[in-house]
Amino acid sequence: MDHPRCLLDAAEKLRNDMVDRLSTLVACESAPGSLPHLESCADLLARWGEEALGRPAHRVVVDGLPHLLWPAVGRQRVLLLGHFDTVFPVGTIRSRPFTVRRDVATGPGVCDMKAGIVQMFTALRLIEDTSAVGVLLTCDEESGSGTSRHLIEREARRSGAVLVCEAATPDGNVKVARKGGSVYRLTVGGRAAHAGVEPQRGVNATVEVAHQVLTLGTLGAADSGGTSVTPTLLSAGTTTNTVPEQASLAVDVRAWTRDELERVDHAIRGLVPFLPEATLAVHGGINRYPMSPELAQPLLELTQSIARQLGMAGLVGAYAAGASDGNFTAALGVPTLDGLGAVGGGAHAADEYVCLDRMAERTALLAGLVDRLSTMERFGTQRIEDIA
Structure with a gap:
């Protein structure tokens, strides 16, 4: 045998x-x-x-x-x-x-x-x-x-x-x-205010992070087998009656080629805030080619x-x-x-x-x-x- x-x-x-x-x-x-x-x-x-x-x-x-x-x-x-x-x-x-x-x-x-x-x-x-x-x-x-x-x-x-x-x-x-895969964390800064009395004084980090989620959705490939850019873990705010001052969003990226990972990396690092006075910081990057x-x-x-x-x-x-x-x-x-x-x-x-x-x-x-x-x-x- x-x-x-x-x-x-x-x-x-x-x-x-x-x-x-x-x-x-x-x-x-x-x-x-x-x-x-x-x-x-x-x-x-x-x-x-x-x-x-x-x-x-x-x-x-x-x-x-x-x-x-x-x-x-x-x-x-x-x-x-x-x-x-x-x-x-x-x-x-x-x-x-x-x-x-x-x-x-x-x-x-x-x-x-x-x-x-x-x-x-x-x-x-x-x-x-x-x-x-x-x-x-x-x-x-x-x-x-x-x-x-x-x-x-x-x-x-x-x-x-x-x-x-x-x-x-x-x-x-x-x-x-x-x-290959990349992992990012987007940190949004806003300004707290009373949500019922004077919300207009605040800069709503939840609204800002929502805009970023929609933008991220445009960075992936149209077909399900290509590049994926997926918002995952999300946190924002402190109490139900406070305009959120901070928000955090994790993003998972997957792609078949090094060029695609680097394209998305460049795009994510180039994100800018939508709301006046909001701030946006990007942490993380390409983890595995x-x-x-x-x-x-x-x-x-x-x-x-x-x-x-x-x-x-x-x-x-x-x-x-x-x-x-x-x-x-x-x-x-x-x-x-x-x-x-x-x-x-x-x-x-x-x-x-x-x-x-x-x-x-x-x-x-x-x-x-x-x-x-x-x-x-x-x-x-x-x-x-x-x-x-």
Whole structure:
């Protein structure tokens, strides 16, 4: 039996173990910025990672947040990248516990991306030699990777390729391209006045921010698949009978190209107040540049070759509107393939799910890919596409 099929057989035998570990990991909540919970989750993953790799994690603490790094022993030929924070606040697990119905599991963070972490460590357990493999699990991806970006980029620069274990598409396809993203906060200043007695003396920050929302709506693309400029979090005012003196608006921007991100960035920074005497300040900017499909193509072809040996027909590379830490690594010119985690959907939603019956094949696929990449030294100076 060929090697990929042996990996699949071994992964099938570990399916129940993977489901048990997924239950444990989902129950270990890891809300953004909740240090005690992030540390507890890091403790659990550090044990699993040491078991899978045979070496302890380096706990890299930045601004109090614990990131986990297992550097390769020698030359780092492949880096596995993921995050263990979720978007869900502490206590969500009580109202939506990990649940299995037939071959589908639900629970907070089950798809984004705790099942991917379970599969990652299981895949590493199937590989005989992991000395050329690095693993990085961060804990602030959902809040913009502010403390982990330097670490991600440093490890990517010393790696031959980066495999991101974020979830696959609901159809099971990997991700070769992602939109880039920007995050802004618009702060509006006005002047307070009594809303009933003399509102004319005020400068209404709520009215000003409403004008800005309408202007932002003109900056995106007309079609739903293009550039999006989306006002999100909004706050204004202090009491119901006071003309609001201040308002704050968060803006999310996504685009397929660097030029589009920079076009919108220029337009947002050029916004001016509509109301006389109102002030407007713009904070933030471009967070992640787009992930280009050209960098992923050689890795995609190698992955497709392994998938065919596993009997996984029709694996293709998908374009994903959401960004990931793979955007950072691809922007450095490092070959990057994303979506190598669990098959599921509903990320960030109450109905988030993963397909348990796909976990074994995805684990075998990842194991086969890592094994091939980590032994590339046998091929001398050959490129990835030459060994697919």
